[in-house]
Amino acid sequence: MLVSAMTLIDAKQYDFARDRRRRIQIISILIVILVLGWLLWSHRNWPEERVVSQFFDALQKQDYETAYGIWMHDPQWKQHPEKYSQYPFNEFRRDWGPGGEWGLIKSHKIYGSATPKGGGSGVVVEVMVNDRAEHARVWVQKSDKTLSFSPY
Numbered sequence: 459m460l461v462s463a464m465t466l467i468d469a470k471q472y473d474f475a476r477d478r479r480r481r482i483q484i485i486s487i488l489i490v491i492l493v494l495g496w497l498l499w500s501h502r503n504w505p506e507e508r509v510v511s512q513f514f515d516a517l518q519k520q521d522y523e524t525a526y527g528i529w530m531h532d533p534q535w536k537q538h539p540e541k542y543s544q545y546p547f548n549e550f551r552r553d554w555g556p557g558g559e560w561g562l563i564k565s566h567k568i569y570g571s572a573t574p575k576g577g578g579s580g581v582v583v584e585v586m587v588n589d590r591a592e593h594a595r596v597w598v599q600k601s602d603k604t605l606s607f608s609p610y
Contacts, residue, residue, distance in 0.1 A: 483518035503571035513596070513605060514566040517554055523594060524591040526550050531604040560587045560594060569593055573608060582608045 507603045509528065516525035526547050527533040535542060556562045569584040579601065595608035 488499055503581045503583070505572070506567050506603070507571050508597055508602065509603045510583040510585060510596050510605065511566075511568055511575060514563060514587070517563045518560075518566060521555075522551050523547070525554060529605045531602050560590075564588055572581050 466574045471588040473511060513525055516522075523536070524533075529550060530542055530545075532541075539547065552558060552562045554560070554563075565588055569586045571581050571583045573581055580597050580599045583596050583598055585596065587594050591605050595610065598604075598608070599604045599607075
């Protein structure tokens, strides 16, 4: 039986270009993973921020009925207003209408959002209203996207 043995002379020559391409691929994949991870983390509260933005868009248009529907997460709230007796529409309009704390809302910008320490069932979204130094803070329940005044 004849066995052929491989010697150093028979070995393939080291391919520097192949090794370099492989290193570039690995580094590129790691950078993409890091960027995607950062994007996902920085936009983790995007759904809640979007709801608050829609709410303030409706207030800016002085469409208080739509804003109330967003607040309660029920666009059909007029068909069963008794369901919302704890915070009825007239009280909502007093709080968010022209005579409310924020006055007539002419502009808004989502300033940021945060989950309370220890987790929690919602997100606090901070909104710059009418370019005021004091920001509005709105609590968004993660499960059903209802809004309320922030406890923080």
